[in-house]
Amino acid sequence: MSNVPWLTILGLIPLVGAVVVAFLPSAETAKRAALGVSIVTLLVGIAAASQFEIGSSEQFQLTEQYAWIPQFGVSYALGVDGIALALILLALVLTPVCLLAAWNDLDGEALRHENGSGRRVQTYYALMLVLLTFMIGVFAATDVFLFYVFFEAMLIPVYFLIGSFGGARRRYAAVKFLLFSLLGGLIMLVAVIALYFVGPGGPDGFLVSNLTGVDIDTNTARWLFVGFFIAFAIKAPMWPVHTWLPDAASAARPATAVLLVGVLDKVGTYGMIRFCLQLFPEASQWATPVVLTLAVVSILYGALLAIAQSDMMRLIAFTSISHFGFIILGIFAMTTVGGAGASLYMVNHGFSTAALFLVAAMFIYRNHGRQHIEDFGGWQRVTPALAGVFLVAGLSALSLPGLATFVSEFLVFVGTYQRYPVAALIALPGVVLAAVYVLWMYKRSMTGPRPDLGRLVPDISLREKLVVAPLIAAFLVLGFYPKLALDIINPAVERTLVYVGVEDPAPTQATPGSER
Structure with a gap:
């Protein structure tokens, strides 16, 4: 376990930055502050990645673990392997790129929303930073329940980024995205709870390391696989549960579409590797x-x-x-x-x-x-x-x-x-x-x-x-x-x-x- 909680720090920087950006008085200042926070997060991420030891015998590195809900076996447990680290670095690189690309996206609205346009700019950039925190968390979580929390939490900023700031069909696209995602999340939640009861249980019963290799009845394991896979297939997106993506991506602001398709959807394929195959x-x-x-x-x-x-x-x-x-x-x-x-x-x-x-x-x-x-x-x-x-x-x-x-x-x-x-x-x-x-x-x-x-x-x-x-x-x-x-x-x-x-x-x- 690393002495420095790199992954927690990495998640907290954009979250704190989002709060600051949301309350800044000037839209232009909010843009610069958000971009600066994302660049600082990228630099910290590079520093954390430099501590990653290639070829280590441990599956997860940069690990942290604290009791969260011990009565239900839930831990605040973070760690990364090579795949998770690569995807976190992808998110860290694309976020400042997207923030810079979105620099003038709301300028036209500034002329139409008296006393409101600046706050919209601040809200947009703050939501992008909150989304970065959740993206880091979902790839770093080594507790299945914590992963589920981040998996669902990502829906909140994305829903508002599409529904409040998107194009003409933004409300339809946002609701469709939310309904598909909630359906997948609900199915996965049932599988997550069932997994705890068939697993070893105890205060660390949701840790990936404790659930790996557990002897589960064949039929039960297959049903659990299906529960996880459906949620990941929707997120991926995979035919035939893909129809939300074209609507969401075309209705969203381009920067939002990039993070949605370029990073968030990878949670589906990452989940297939981390949970479906391993568990x-x-x-x-x-x-x-x-x-x-x-x-x-x-x-x-x-x-x-x-x-x-x-x-x-x-x-x-x-x-x-x-x-x-x-x-x-x-x-x-x-x-x-x-x-x-x-x-x-x-x-x-x-x-x-x-x-x-x-x-x-x-x-x-x-x-x-x-x-x-x-x-x-x-x-x-x-x-x-x-x-x-x-x-x-x-x-x-x-x-x-x-x-x-x-x-x-x-x-x-x-x-x-x-x-x-x-x-x-x-x-x-x-x-x-x-x-x-x-x-x-x-x-x-x-x-x-x-x-x-x-x-x-x-x-x-x-x-x-x-x-x-x-x-x-x-x-x-x-x-x-x-x-x-x-x-x-x-x-x-x-x-x-x-x-x-x-x-x-x-x-x-x-x-x-x-x-x-």
């Missing part, structure tokens, strides 16, 4: 054929629907349904390569989706809020630098070799093919479909004759360069040197497979003389 190994193997089928459907269905979209933000949202299918495919392939690819994909998808959403929003802002692809055309002649960034973001989304997502997608396919070659081959057209929806969107919106806008439209600004620079840097660094992340992730993946009780398939060996 219910036999049930995970039992459910694998069905899960792989749903994952393949998500890959192809999400890609086909993305191609059919005319709204730029909805198109990007549907691409994520396809990408999450790849992640789930790698998780339930239950191979070291597939698990590493899925875990890396969670990180790379966060950066890729952030770039697509934020750059698309920059174009929409310049086009007076119009976000239908048909409302564009020829914009690479108007804003060539910004169009170039959009192309790079799109190439990352279609997994171009040399960019980060290629490595993770390649590992998922290789790892899946090792154990389930049919599923890998059926999912393979998803790669081609990704090229279709990205390049077709770019062709329709960016190429062609120069549009007659009747006004001077500025190209990418300094603030926008600061927004996209870390994202493109992540594409390139993790694309050419994925070892940086894989060294952290791999030990956690290997340990999870040990808990599940599976080994990588033996490589096929050529028989003597077969080379002839």
Whole structure:
């Protein structure tokens, strides 16, 4: 157990910052303060990550544990393995990027809301910081009940960020998001309570370490697996419980959409690794054929629907349904390569989706809020630098070799093919479909004759360069040197497979003389 409560400190900084930002008198001061708090949190997160020992024999590091509700076996227990650490760092990087990207999002409202606009800006930025606290908590929780608390608490800031600050259909999208999430959370709560009674019990009865390897009746374990999996599938989002995502992502402010799709939805796939596989190994193997089928459907269905979209933000949202299918495919392939690819994909998808959403929003802002692809055309002649960034973001989304997502997608396919070659081959057209929806969107919106806008439209600004620079840097660094992340992730993946009780398939060996 670390002497410094790094994870508690990491969660408290944005929470305290949110309180301060909410009561600042000036909207501009609130923006600067929120950005400063997020950068400080990132620096503390880097300092905490420097204490993480790669290759440690312990599953969780930077651990903290205190009794919380001992009568019910609940502890305030935090800790991270390589996968959780990578996702927390993803959240820490994307939050200041999103806050900077949202700098002018509410400026138009400032002219329409007398004596109220400044408070709305403060509330928006405060909610973003509160959301960061909950994101850190949900990935760091090593007590199942504490995880559930953070899992549900995230709904509160997201609901208000969409419902109060989103677009025309914000109320519908916020309510739909809330209803889907509450349904999944309610099902998981039943499973969480049941898990306590079939587990070892006691004052630490909800600790992941105490629940791992517990002998649970086969039918009971399978029902518990289903309870957790449904909640995580909704959060992921996975077909057929995905329909809330396109509405929420297109109605939300772009910065909110980035954190929703780029980080929050990873709670679903992270939960599958941490809880479904680790706590219910036999049930995970039992459910694998069905899960792989749903994952393949998500890959192809999400890609086909993305191609059919005319709204730029909805198109990007549907691409994520396809990408999450790849992640789930790698998780339930239950191979070291597939698990590493899925875990890396969670990180790379966060950066890729952030770039697509934020750059698309920059174009929409310049086009007076119009976000239908048909409302564009020829914009690479108007804003060539910004169009170039959009192309790079799109190439990352279609997994171009040399960019980060290629490595993770390649590992998922290789790892899946090792154990389930049919599923890998059926999912393979998803790669081609990704090229279709990205390049077709770019062709329709960016190429062609120069549009007659009747006004001077500025190209990418300094603030926008600061927004996209870390994202493109992540594409390139993790694309050419994925070892940086894989060294952290791999030990956690290997340990999870040990808990599940599976080994990588033996490589096929050529028989003597077969080379002839």
